[in-house]
Amino acid sequence: MEFEIQNTRRSKPLKVVLYGVEGIGKTTFASQFPEPIFIDTDNEGTSFIEAKKLPDPKDWQMLLQEIEFASQRKPGKTLILDTADWAETMAKKWLMKKNGWKAIDSANYGAKYVALANEFTRLLTGLNHILSAGMNVVVTAHAQMKKQELPDEIGAFDRWELKLERRDSSQLKEWADLLLFADYKTTVVTDSNNHTKAQGGQRVMYTTHKPTWDAKNRLGLADQLPFKYNAIKEPLEQAMGMTSQPDLGNGEVPADILSKMITSQIQLTDLQAILYQGKFVAPGTPMSQVPAATWQHIGNHWADAMNFYKTQIKK
Template identity: 45%
Template sequence: MNITRGKVAKAQKVVIYGPEGIGKSTLASQFPEPVFIDTEGSTANMDLARLDKPSSWSFLLQQIDWVKQNRPCKTLVIDTIDWAERMCIEHICQTNQKRSIEDFGYGAGYIKLEEELGRFLNVLQDVVDMGINVVLTAHAQIRKFEQPDEMGAYDRYELKLGKKTSARTSALVKEWADMVLFANYKIYSVATDKDGKKHKAQGGARVIYTQHHPAWDAKNRHGLPEEIPMDYSYIAHIFNDVPGQTTQQPTQVVETWSSVPSESVEQQLAQESEQSIEQPTIATSQPDITTETSNTVELNPMIPKSLRDLMVQNNVSEEEIQIVVSKRGYYPMGTPITNYDPGFVEGVLVGAWPQVYGMIEEFRKSLPF
């Protein structure tokens, strides 16, 4: 047994939430060497490193797995976690053939949501354990809150997660985080008459609240002041000198792929194609911040995007999907994917992609070459 004393420098789990347009993404972009997973597509006008917008829950999990394997950054930003929760709900409904999370009955759907999101946070914990900070941004919502030992109720800001009282995803995310930072506009009410009966709002400075308050959720474990300006320099010292943060700049990855002449790319892909014939492998070692042109398989653009993204990422052809589907007796061999039922595509192929791809790998291993 070892006993240690003093503070231990480690990567941080941070939640930044606030109203839309407050600057959550901008603040997150100032963290050390960030790479964004933009679940809602709101960073298009920002100069930052990002992975492709995930089109499904399975694709989002594969992107995080790629970050774990390749360590392309010092900070992974999920922007936003409430939009990721939407994909999680959609995934649960599709895999269980439900139209809504309410269709499970008696709160069972929200229990499944809590379990799935809990597994998602465990995966992010693995990223943190590798020395990579994880930042989750989220929108804020105002809820009526009533304490059990007090009379009356009042409004307070909370994470825009778990819209039903039976959902605990908001509490789960707050418990997981080392820091919960609430960003908001600081508004002053100024009297406009001598009796103080009429007021107008002034100010509007952007601030970050770091400690719990009856009107909002916030916390930190670093002794930060209760209120600080919305400026990364006030929290930068927390993220310095984190051990194990040996990475390459994400922007260098993008520039390397974008600056290669098209002829060189074609030669490189041809070499990779020859190697894949000798020993089929999953193409997870290649950064999926590239476009579909980095894949050797040409896919029908009419294939649903959520499935097509997974096929592109793992270099899976339409024929391989057809083989697996026909072996399981779902559709005859040769049936185009575009003729598959959309519920089957989303609920089975996308929803159970790890199992589908496992069958494809087994098929590849059975080939005589």
């Protein structure tokens, strides 16, 4: 039985979690994603930006209903839940009202926290439906400083974490394709009189894990970047499949080949190089004069064509 070898890389909607200190500009940053639609749980946190949003959810059930609405209607290219910690507060209030609890605490061996985690799973399931509909999802959250103690180390240290209950935080971090942490970078300098002072305070985002914060990315981003959307725009939108389409060749390239070009992110000049250097046609042959059988052969052996391009042309 024959199997076609396929490329593992795929363009798809992304799951982005952005957390940071109060007032650093998370909502403004998120508003620059492609065609954003907000769900604002953060006490009208979007009131200072120019964007579109669904009605502010009044409770947990309304929030889940709006997420389901977005998955069915697809009102934009990016759904932004702003913020996760306020959404979690809605879930807590709903559980307390539903069950007659006075608080969410560890009584009854943590059953209340388990119930809360189950509700948070419902939230992530709804966000997955939005991804399946073809929209990106961005979740913002506040950061909080917590004392961290490691069993194998002596002493403790401060660490930035998502402002969520532990189970919910773990779920959200595992769910995300990108986990970005935004903070102010301050440098301490010593003057000639041996006095120290703080300088800087520029806004930065961290994309990889450090002992003092959690972060991750699958796009090969630098460990530290300016906290600006343009700093990640190109690799982010390329991974989303939102980069500009290749030169279409005035309609001379068959639709199935064009689709493969978009997926493989090559241009018309790259395709011509494959045809010419692979000796499928004479150099300079117009795309309109490439035989149909040649197009079919290229399409049926696209993985081989891409390997030839990467090893013989692009090297």
